[in-house]
Amino acid sequence: LVLSRLPQNYGDYSVECPPVLYRLxxxxxxxxxxxxxxIWADDTPLCQKETLQDALLFIQRKFPAxxxxxxxxxxxSGWLPEGYYADPSxxxxxxxxGYRSIGQDVTPSGSGLExxxxxxxxxxxxxxxxxxxDACLCGGVEVAWQLREKTDMIGFSPTEILADGFDYxxxxxxxxxxxxxxxxxxxxxxxxxxxxxxxxxxxTITAVDTRKMEPLAQLCRTLFEKYRPVIRTLNGNPxxxxxxxxxxxxYDLKDILVQAGxxxxxxxxxxxxxxxxxxxxxxxxxxxxxxxxxxxxxxxYLPSMGTDFLNQFYKDQMAWNExxxxxx
Numbered sequence: 001l002v003l004s005r006l007p008q009n010y011g012d013y014s015v016e017c018p019p020v021l022y023r024l025x026x027x028x029x030x031x032x033x034x035x036x037x038x039i040w041a042d043d044t045p046l047c048q049k050e051t052l053q054d055a056l057l058f059i060q061r062k063f064p065a066x067x068x069x070x071x072x073x074x075x076x077s078g079w080l081p082e083g084y085y086a087d088p089s090x091x092x093x094x095x096x097x098g099y100r101s102i103g104q105d106v107t108p109s110g111s112g113l114e115x116x117x118x119x120x121x122x123x124x125x126x127x128x129x130x131x132x133x134d135a136c137l138c139g140g141v142e143v144a145w146q147l148r149e150k151t152d153m154i155g156f157s158p159t160e161i162l163a164d165g166f167d168y169x170x171x172x173x174x175x176x177x178x179x180x181x182x183x184x185x186x187x188x189x190x191x192x193x194x195x196x197x198x199x200x201x202x203x204t205i206t207a208v209d210t211r212k213m214e215p216l217a218q219l220c221r222t223l224f225e226k227y228r229p230v231i232r233t234l235n236g237n238p239x240x241x242x243x244x245x246x247x248x249x250x251y252d253l254k255d256i257l258v259q260a261g262x263x264x265x266x267x268x269x270x271x272x273x274x275x276x277x278x279x280x281x282x283x284x285x286x287x288x289x290x291x292x293x294x295x296x297x298x299x300x301y302l303p304s305m306g307t308d309f310l311n312q313f314y315k316d317q318m319a320w321n322e323x324x325x326x327x328x
Contacts, residue, residue: 049119076135079142130182136160140299145320148210158242158299190282204283206297212277221324227260236305240294254296
């Protein structure tokens, strides 16, 4: 089942296409068929809580199943507010439009819309066996924690994702097997890009068992409290980052704490907590112009490299902050 603003006719990429829910399947002659299940009004925003929830409730009602999985393919900027990644100055001057960061849609009127991370989580009515986010900068502990009650497993990238995205040829085969293997989808995504050369050899990927994140949160809460004075003033330059264009909102979770001075024993505890919930993680030596030397698989906000606006937003909106008190 595919929810998209795909054109009604192949090759017609006009934005005048309404949001559509399709069913794709193979017929008895092994040809791909497409049935149109539901069409929304042309001006319906695709990336909003109500539309996504409406589509998923329709699927749940019309196609009852023992388990569900979702692949979400779009633009994104992790946990950041809507539009902040493109133009932080709008928010810092007090003219930001809202708190949205997952997905992007352009309506027929030409307006761009993004979805709040919390709204994205609230829009999912069923529990998912897996959720794969084929979208940039989503591989953060904030995203995984916010979605932990919605899915058993989440696969995402701490860095951006190159335009080709996931390996959809093998993805379909892996996910439509009698026993879906979303972790192998993550593994094949990495292998696809790692086999390339030059700037095309750029990928990071992480698969997390969200059911096993609680020990990580408990340990981080303890470490954040103990090393708060250092974290609050930590210079981000030596810390492993996952960002480009000076959008310094995504640093390696482990390296933040290592640079803050945690002991070897605490580092071992952190490694154990990460290993317990990370099913698979991999990174090429670099992502475009980012060197990837110290990668644990999860990014995190570094308050000392943020702003008063982002710190307040983080306190108000992020479930990860509620669990760990990274920002006080």
